[in-house]
Ligand code: PRP
């Protein structure tokens with residue numbers, strides 16, 4: 775069953791408020807995006823299947839749960855999604871990492887693809903797709919289209935801030951994926967920026983403006 779989960783943990787809320795603050799500089803912004811990536815990853819991976827495996831402690835052997843079967847791939851949407859990757863990898867260090875490069879045209883707001891490199895056997899993996907911002911939804915929809923065309927069926931999209939417009943568009947285009955949202959904001963402005971949002975996530979992570 776696919777689902778939409780809006781985070782309600784106070785730690786995530788607090789860190790997102792710090793991210794929004796225009797006085798938060800690059801170093802702290804980057805650290806916060808990574809921390810939120812980890813906290814959201816913890817929620818998003820809550821349903822990973824486990825299996826019972828024999829474990830021998832110094833006292834006795836018993837059957838204990840271990841993560842089972844399907845392997846993970848983390849596929850950030852460049853650039854800004856990169857900022858969340860290390861937080862997720864702190865939880866699942868053996869996950870493979872792919873990249874999808876998309877940029878939004880400043881005038882039309884349409885996404886354009888410029889790079890893609892995915893792990894082998896991506897169709898057999900659970901794919902976690904992080905991007906801090908879900909605005910019109912165009913970039914996320916295109917990234918999921920692409921991943922699905924490679925045969926992936928188990929997809930978890932994670933964003934720190936979503937606009938209702940983008941969340942609705944993504945749900946409509948891809949009703950079969952799981953979507954994890956840190957904060958559902960109010961609306962998009964005329965430049966298709968999320969209000970109140972946090973500004974341009976990529977520029978704030980990489981200090982490019
Ligand atoms: C931002 C953001 C998303 C996209 C969201 O990336 O990281 O990928 O915009 O907007 P949408 O939902 O309207 O498609 P941007 O295109 O600015 O590229 P960048 O990460 O390289 O800065």
Ligand code: URA
Pocket residue numbers: 907909966967968969971972973974975976
């Ligand atoms: N991309 C961003 O980085 N921020 C927005 O508010 C919208 C798209």
